[in-house]
Amino acid sequence: MSWRHDPSPSADLTTASWVLFDGAAVLCPETTLFWRHDQLPCRLDGERRHVIGDWQGRRYVAADCSGLDLGWPLHNLRELLAGASVEEQGVLVRASQILLWARQHRFCSACAQPLRAHEHDRARVCPSCHLLFYPRIHPCIIVLVRRGRSMLLAQGVRFQQPILSTLAGFIEAGESAEEAVHREVLEEVGVEVDGLCYVASQSWPFPQSLMLAFMADYVSGEIRCDPQEIRLARWVEPEEDVALPPPVSIARQLIEKHRRSVLG
Ligand SMILES: [Zn+2]
Structure with a gap:
């Protein structure tokens, strides 16, 4: 099993599974880890939303809900991982890392300009000095x-x-x-x-x-x-x-x- 990488912003996300984070905690619907598009508790677009790729034919999207105060119970990531299936673990691990990277790479560390999403790659790019920032591992x-x-x-x-x-x-x-x-x-x-x-x-x-x-x-x-x-x-x-x-x-x-x- 492996991820297929498709961060295209124009991809159809209405059939995707969504995983929502508030900081390091996970917001879950009542009985599962992942949300359908029509279940989402609010509109999640722009910089909050990241297509994390396709896994076994299903597209996954991660969204950062921090600061939205949606009122859903928050779950500890470490505890969720301990009880998750291999597929669920793969999605949680990837989503949490991409969202953390996006939160921590809002400005260029060389010239302090706000970063933008790269057109093709999973990267953030500085419009001024063109420095690239890839997810950190x-x-x-x-x-x-x-x-x-x-x-x-x-x-x-x-x-x-x-x-x-x-x-x-x-x-x-x-x-x-x-x-x-x-x-x-x-x-x-x-x-x-x-x-x-x-x-x-x-x-x-x-x-x-x-x-x-x-x-x-x-x-x-x-x-x-x-x-x-x-x-x-x-x-x-x-x-x-x-x-x-x-x-x-x-x-x-x-x-x-x-x-x-x-x-x-
Ligand atoms: Zn820069």
Whole structure:
């Protein structure tokens, strides 16, 4: 499955599915995530509205309702994603990132002129200095460190719930994904790894991240947590019953992949 990109402003949107955001929160009709055109709670056009593309033959439009005070209940994006289908996740993740980019790119960062939508591409363009602004994507690594059957899992200081997860971090300028894995693991828990194996990637909107997921093997070092980043870290056995990230997350997918390889 993949997106077909059609940001044409003249596209027919009356048959599209609409996803509405108020800031980082989602406005839903009563029983589903998405709105039909004839259900929309108000007229949503101009800069508020973005055709985000076609997914499995259906066109999706994202709209930013912030400041309109429409009176519909607001839903937390992270909670919605945890219970969403793969298709719904794809739409929510893409819509939230495009709307955030549009909100944060209203003026040129070089000359401060108001930006305009690009005619063909999903980009904002400065009419004065012609600088282009594309949606921002932050590449991150996420890694499950293995030592035999055991998995190195950690609780980040920013986690809102006491779950154990894999290690993750942003890739720095001039760094490869593999270099970022070695650096992040050493910085966060003081451990050296080797035998890196790329598994999969996932777009994740907290914020506009592209998670590149790896498995890695423990080589040396005792666990020593960076208190700025990690509250606790420890070796977890595959059959242990601990609170884990939701199944939708690539962290959980790494954990389940390792469990399947060990437990069969
Ligand atoms: Zn400019």
